Amino acid sequence: MDHAFSLFLRSIFVDNMIFATFLGMCSYLAVSKNVKTSVGLGVAVTFVLLITVPVNYLLETKVLRAGALAWMGESFADLDLSYLSFILYIAVIAAITQLVEMVVEKFSPSLYASLGIFLPLIAVNCAIMGAALFMQQRIGLEPTDPKAVTSFVDVVLYALGSGLGWMLAIVGFAAVREKMEYSQIPAPLKGLGIAFITVGLMALAFQCFSGLKI
Amino acid sequence: MNEELKNALLGPLSKNNPVVVQVLGICSSLAVTAQLKPAIVMGLSVTIIVAMSNVVISLIRNTIPNSVRIIVQLVVVAALVTVVSEFLKAFSYDISVQLSVYIGLIITNCILMGRLEAFAMGNKPWASFLDGIGNGIGYAIMLIIIAFIRELFGSGTLFGLRVIPQSFYEAGYVNNGMMMMPSMALIIVACIIWVHRSINKDLQEQ
Numbered sequence: 001m002d003h004a005f006s007l008f009l010r011s012i013f014v015d016n017m018i019f020a021t022f023l024g025m026c027s028y029l030a031v032s033k034n035v036k037t038s039v040g041l042g043v044a045v046t047f048v049l050l051i052t053v054p055v056n057y058l059l060e061t062k063v064l065r066a067g068a069l070a071w072m073g074e075s076f077a078d079l080d081l082s083y084l085s086f087i088l089y090i091a092v093i094a095a096i097t098q099l100v101e102m103v104v105e106k107f108s109p110s111l112y113a114s115l116g117i118f119l120p121l122i123a124v125n126c127a128i129m130g131a132a133l134f135m136q137q138r139i140g141l142e143p144t145d146p147k148a149v150t151s152f153v154d155v156v157l158y159a160l161g162s163g164l165g166w167m168l169a170i171v172g173f174a175a176v177r178e179k180m181e182y183s184q185i186p187a188p189l190k191g192l193g194i195a196f197i198t199v200g201l202m203a204l205a206f207q208c209f210s211g212l213k214i
Numbered sequence: 215m216n217e218e219l220k221n222a223l224l225g226p227l228s229k230n231n232p233v234v235v236q237v238l239g240i241c242s243s244l245a246v247t248a249q250l251k252p253a254i255v256m257g258l259s260v261t262i263i264v265a266m267s268n269v270v271i272s273l274i275r276n277t278i279p280n281s282v283r284i285i286v287q288l289v290v291v292a293a294l295v296t297v298v299s300e301f302l303k304a305f306s307y308d309i310s311v312q313l314s315v316y317i318g319l320i321i322t323n324c325i326l327m328g329r330l331e332a333f334a335m336g337n338k339p340w341a342s343f344l345d346g347i348g349n350g351i352g353y354a355i356m357l358i359i360i361a362f363i364r365e366l367f368g369s370g371t372l373f374g375l376r377v378i379p380q381s382f383y384e385a386g387y388v389n390n391g392m393m394m395m396p397s398m399a400l401i402i403v404a405c406i407i408w409v410h411r412s413i414n415k416d417l418q419e420q
Contacts, residue, residue, distance in 0.1 A: 022396060025240035026324040083300060086318055087292040094285045123284060126241045129322040133315035188411035191419030192237060193404045200400035207395065 004157050006146055010212075011161030015147070017127050018169035018199070019206035021134075024127030028170055029195055038174035039167070040111075046163025048100055048122050049131055052093050053159035054152065056132045059088060060139065089132045097123040131162050173199060222333070222345040226352035228414075233356040234407050235417060238324040242316050243357050244399040250373050252312045253361035254354070255302070261350025263294050263320055264329055268346035270294075271334040278335075287330045288321065295320050325353055360402050368393030 017023045024045070031041050062068055066080035101119050105112045112119070122128060135155060141148035149155055176198055185194050232238045239260070246256045270290050271278075278286050299317045302310040310317065320326065329349055334342040365371055367390045370378035378387065392398050411417050 019397070022241045022244040022400075023319070025244070026238060029237055029240070083296060086296050086299070086321060087289060090288045090292045090321055091285070094288055120284070123288070124322050124324070124327045126319050126322045126324075130241075130315060130319055133318045137315060186408075187418050188408050189404070192234075193407040193411070196400050196404035196407065200397045200404065203397035203400065204395070207397065 003146075003148075003150070004154050007149070007154055008157040008161040010146060011158050012165040012168065013206070013209040014212055015162075016165040016169060016206055016209075017130065017162050018166060019203040020210075021130065023130035024125045024166060027121065027125055028166075028173070029192070029199075032170055032174040032177055032195075034178060035171060035174045038170045042163075042167025042170050044100075044119055044122055045125065045127060045166050046160065048093075048097055048128055049159045049163040049166075050156070051100070052096050052128055053131050053135055053162075054155050055092055055096065056089050057135055057139075057149075057152065057155040059092065060085065060136055064088065065139075085136065089129065093128050093132070094123045097128075127162070127166055131159060135159075169202070173202065176202075219341055219344055222337075222341050223348040226345075226348040227355065228352075228410075229417075231352045231356065231410075232325045232328070232349050233353055234403070234410050236325075236328065238328045239353055240324075240403075242319055242323060243353070243360065244396055244403070246313055246316050247357055247361040247364055247399055248368065248394055248396075249312075249365050250358065250361045252309055253357040255306070255309050256313060256316065257350070257354025257357045259298050259302070259317065260320055260323065260325065260353055261347060263291065263298060264326055264350045264353075265343050265346035266294050267291050267326060268329055268334040268342040269339050271330050272337060272339045272342035275335050283335070284327075287327065291326050291330075292321050325349055356403075356406070359406065360399055363402055364393045364399065368398075 014020065018025070018028060027041065032038050060068070062071070064081045064085050066082065067077055069076035069079050069081075097120065101112075104119065135149055135158065138147055138149040138158075143150050149158055177195065180194065180198070189197075226232055230236065233240065233243055242256060242260075247253045267287075267290050271287060274286075295318065298320075299310070302313075302317065329346060333345045337345070362372070366377065370376060370383075370389050
């Protein structure tokens with residue numbers, strides 16, 4: 001359990017999706033103009049991560065990895081379908097995003113209206129695909145490695161932590177950006193330029209966590 | 215070559231650059247630019263994939279039902295990325311290890327989806343091909359500029375060869391370790407935007 005908890009905390013602070021690996025940058029820069037929508041997007045990303053990463057984990061360990069199909073019988077034991085992983089991952093992500101969209105529309109129209117176009121666009125958010133690919137990489141690590149993912153619980157906590165880390169990053173950035181409206185910025189740096197510098201400085205600050213031992 | 219095709223090919227190199235003007239594909243351009251070699255391989259892979267997927271989608275654009283177009287686009291792109299990834303694993307394994315998950319992430323690279331949605335869905339294959347090549351090269355140029363600065367100041371090398379002479383180090387010159395951190399890539403991109411927008415004043419935001 002210690003390992004799972006440290007994995008959870010590490011994925012929020014040390015391996016933060018935005019500040020350590022820069023995944024999901026496009027929507028991060030586009031949707032961070034005010035705090036309210038950024039909270040909505042953060043929740044949606046966390047939610048989709050929490051469903052897709054565990055599903056992809058099951059797919060990886062039960063179907064795709066070399067020898068993973070052994071449960072179907074002797075003749076399947078030496079199959080290696082890992083070259084299909086990109087296509088299947090993205091199909092799972094696209095399908096589940098669609099599903100989440102329909103469920104949210106049915107049961108909470110107000111949330112659906114506030115998320116608007118961002119919900120379907122989560123399918124092409126690099127953070128979702130990135131988390132699935134990192135998960136695939138981490139399955140192969142030694143169990144003693146703090147980054148290793150060894151069980152289903154680990155995967156769920158890793159997905160939750162990554163989502164919360166992404167949300168923390170976008171909400172913090174949106175808050176800074178709201179304040180920045182009032183500052184004097186050189187004309188060529190206005191908008192995009194200063195946004196990049198701000199994210200860069202925030203990422204430097206987050207680097208303090210990298211020595212963290214949990 | 216008529217005006218429209220020329221625009222599709224040359225526009226993305228500067229005035230309509232995917233990275234610094236359209237802000238697409240930022241994730242990978244920050245993560246793979248610590249050294250020049252992986253940056254160039256990444257730029258090439260993206261160029262090939264954008265051009266090919268633009269052509270494929272443009273060919274079948276009239277048969278795709280509107281409601282499932284994102285999934286169709288994703289599957290086409292994912293298939294192409296799988297081919298490129300297997301190719302890299304077979305012929306230059308070191309670089310494919312260095313690029314790690316970022317090759318797979320080309321699938322969700324915003325440049326691809328952006329170009330497919332904005333251009334290939336409404337244009338003929340040849341124009342789409344040129345648009346893909348132009349955007350891929352525009353992306354590659356940015357990657358190369360960022361990687362050049364980061365590798366030169368971060369480790370004093372270019373393509374892994376020592377450029378800054380030993381006598382500099384003896385005189386007390388030190389490599390800037392900050393450059394190796396991904397966060398500096400963001401600040402370099404910001405500086406490129408600064409220069410680019412000082413030259414092209416019409417791109418400045420109000």
